[in-house]
Amino acid sequence: MKKSPAPQPVNLLDVARAAGVSRATASLVVRGSPLIAPPTRERVLEAMKQLGYIYNRGAANLRQSRTHTIGLVLSNIANPFFSELTAGVDDVNDANDVVCFIANSVESPERQARQIQRLREHNVDGVIICPAIGSNDTLLEDLQRLSLPYVQVLRHVPYGSGDYVAADYASGIEKAVRHLVETGRQKIMFVGGMSVHSAAVARLDGFHRAMALHQLPDDMVVAGKWGNTYDEVELDRLLLGSNPPDSAICYNDIMALALMSHLQRRGYTLGDDFAVIGMDDLPQAAAAYPPLTTIATNPRMIGQAAATLLQKRLEAPDRPTERIILPANLVIRASSETRTS
Amino acid sequence: MKKSPAPQPVNLLDVARAAGVSRATASLVVRGSPLIAPPTRERVLEAMKQLGYIYNRGAANLRQSRTHTIGLVLSNIANPFFSELTAGVDDVNDANDVVCFIANSVESPERQARQIQRLREHNVDGVIICPAIGSNDTLLEDLQRLSLPYVQVLRHVPYGSGDYVAADYASGIEKAVRHLVETGRQKIMFVGGMSVHSAAVARLDGFHRAMALHQLPDDMVVAGKWGNTYDEVELDRLLLGSNPPDSAICYNDIMALALMSHLQRRGYTLGDDFAVIGMDDLPQAAAAYPPLTTIATNPRMIGQAAATLLQKRLEAPDRPTERIILPANLVIRASSETRTS
DNA sequence: GGTAAAAATTAGATCGATCTAAAAGATCGC
DNA sequence: GCGATCTTTTAGATCGATCTAATTTTTACC
Known part of the structure; x- marks a missing residue:
């Protein structure tokens, strides 16, 4: 089989010539303009197919203000x-x-x-x-x-x-706090406290406001790092302290799953001894054991x-x-x- | 503050004029050509900065064969x-x-x-x-x-x-089977058997070959679907059968985590009663409880x-x-x- | 049949860069 | 001082489309 020679590309002018029209007409056809009479359009489309024309949007972009x-x-x-x-x-x-x-x-x-x-x-x-x-x-x-x-x-x-x-991070967290309170939790901590960007600040603020609303202490906050890990030492200090938390709301599902694993290693029965709530509702939240309650951020x-x-x-x-x-x-x-x- | 008028873009010709050189010279400068004398280059670069020139790669692409x-x-x-x-x-x-x-x-x-x-x-x-x-x-x-x-x-x-x-799916699975055999498992099932594409076929083939190598029966295969779920009915049938599996290699980590959750709901102690191995080594594999053994596909x-x-x-x-x-x-x-x- | 209006088509400039081939300028040996 | 060589710069064509403004063709109406 012989290699085809320089496969020089087909352009609009080639199409126009093959269809017996001007370049401008061919251009209007590719753009689906209603100005073109149907028979002409057909002829041009046929020529395009025959020649294997490929629209060069890059060239078009040079003249247009939008590039799609x-x-x-x-x-x-x-x-x-x-x-x-x-x-x-x-x-x-x-x-x-x-x-x-x-x-x-x-x-x-x-x-x-x-x-x-x-x-x-x-x-x-x-x-x-x-x-x-x-x-x-x-x-x-x-x-x-x-x-x-x-x-x-x-x-x-x-x-x-x-x-x-x-x-709406804040209202999501408010819902989470309310749910915890309604199911008998009082000592809620927040895992993954950071102020590195607006979304982190919004969550932490949301936590503080929600806790204030329910007149609960909001001082149990474990610092987060990189959006996927938290300070394990600080967490253990809280867990082993005199007034340990009975539930946690986490910065996101990733941290929540890590926390669940952490707690399970320490013998907690999740959902019973301790409630964990994540954020985002990633697919893996539903697949975890036990399935993770989470604030769906869609x-x-x-x-x-x-x-x-x-x-x-x-x-x-x-x-x-x-x-x-x-x-x-x-x-x-x-x-x-x-x-x- | 008055809105700036039509902020018509600066092009290479503008730069060239400002620097007192030709368009071609300016073009060579933006491309970092060594042909240009240093003082000239400086002058052009200075003009570019002054005018706030933005290179238009789209225009360049029209002449070049590569678009980057x-x-x-x-x-x-x-x-x-x-x-x-x-x-x-x-x-x-x-x-x-x-x-x-x-x-x-x-x-x-x-x-x-x-x-x-x-x-x-x-x-x-x-x-x-x-x-x-x-x-x-x-x-x-x-x-x-x-x-x-x-x-x-x-x-x-x-x-x-x-x-x-x-x-190398096949050899990864071979390693997994060997590991299971070495830790005393004999009744290994494969979860997520499919033949929808080459990667799925390669895994299933790898499983069959590895089992043959160790002269173990390779008939326990649970069908997979969409790459993230498996046939739960079939799985339960195997688990409750007369000769239940003691371990599983899964199509990927997603299925492995789902399987772990499934088994935990049914009271299995993972790693002890039953061994689970996933594939891919997603970050969530390490964070699961218990942490998931997996074939890292990088x-x-x-x-x-x-x-x-x-x-x-x-x-x-x-x-x-x-x-x-x-x-x-x-x-x-x-x-x-x-x-x- | 003649003309106005509408529809369809087009020539040629243009977008902003690169490329080629040649010109202009600098350097050198003798 | 002069051609040869090397370095640096440039004019003008070109990539493949769109756009404007005009031209040509068709239709409509009296």
Whole structure:
């Protein structure tokens, strides 16, 4: 079999010539313009098929203001929470004929800045971004300087403005506290206290407010690290103290599962001796033993909302900024079953 | 504050004029060519900074054969295994100044074909693809037709050829069987038997071969579904049968964790009454209770290898195809501890 | 049949870079 | 001082589409 020679690509002009029309007409056909008479359209489409034409969107982008391309900059792709979110973004993009660049800042503002610059050079229409820990206003300044429309997800930079989508962490935690109180728990601790970014602060604040609401002491907080581990020494100190906790609300499901494992190693019977509540409702929460009660933050829905919001922003750059806070509902499972059950 | 007028973008010609050189010279400077005399380079760089020039890679792509863009088409982004893989791809891309489109086929060959077409239109240099269940040779034909270099990861289409990266499932399972035998298990079942794609077949084959090697019966196979659930009825039938299994090797960690939960509900003490081994070594395997013994398939490394291989292919399109099979090692944890411990 | 209005098509400029091939400038030996 | 060589810079064509403004064709109506 002979190798085909230089397979030089077919362009619109070739198609136009084959169909006996002008380049402009062929262009209108590929874009599905209603201006073209049906018979002509047919002829052009036929020529396209014959020649194996492939639309060169890159060339089109040079003339148009939109590229049908967005960037998704996440602080840690490897986190399952973010993969659900990514899937949500992809759902909306697929429906809108948009493709999505993905970039992983790994919680490094420098890498994040580099990625944004790169995305800008590739002419993305806008970005969805979960700011890396340590991001500050220079992030938004960079975006402004690059005139890059953006939607922040989950976290926002301090004092930042602009479109934003997140879950209602505080009210989710309030529901969790109420549930614990209703099932007879009084000594509730929070595992994974941090103030590294807005989402962490929101959770901790939510905990303090909810505890105050129920007039319970809110001083049992175990520090978290990296969003997936907590201070084990501090936890053990509380567990072995004179007034140990009888339940815990965790920063996220990852920590909650680690905590469950920790407690089980120490002989606790979960749901009975001790109630554990996580956050996010990752698939693994339902599959754990015992199944984990958790505050569902709906990452997929957040992704969908962010992608939709970004498209709205692109269509109407001057619309007022929008901050979407999606409800966070409590999913009750065995890890927090009432003691009397 | 007055809104700035039409912020019309600065292009290379503007930069060139400001620096008192030609467009061609400015172009050589942005590309870091050594042809330019240092003082001239300085002048141009200074002008770029002054004017806030942003390189338009999209325009450059029109003339060049490479766009520094690749596509990553996954069968299910939401799967944590794939997010690790994505992170690995991103590591290599970040180092190579390449950006990556992500697309989720959700195991639908149709959606997959659509996504590939879209990526092609955006002129990606190549794709890394984990073929959706049901993909056949038409996938490779499509890629060929679009003259799109590709690397398959984890799975390959039947009879397919071309670059490929995966883990050594069979030898991983062999190690798992040997470990179980050495710790006194004889009645080993496989949970998650499927033949929907090459990776599933490879695991099942590996199980049968390993069992034959140890002259053990290999007839206990529980069917899997979707890569994350198994046939619970069939499992219970085996557990309650006359010759119940004493251990299980699972298709992946997700199923293994579900199985652990299942067995714990039924009163088994894991690691003692029953040994469970998973596959992949997701972070959650180590965090489970008891910690899960698993066959580490190193998704991040697979992603890195695939991205590296794709770059090699792009640099030398005629190099012989390569099939990289990364080792899969057994990570022993408490879920398969010896009975006598 | 003639003309106005509507529909369909098109020529040519344009987006912002790269590439080729050649020109201009600097350096050197003798 | 002069050609040869090396270094540095550049003009102009080009990639493959879209866009504007105009032209051509068709339809409608009296």
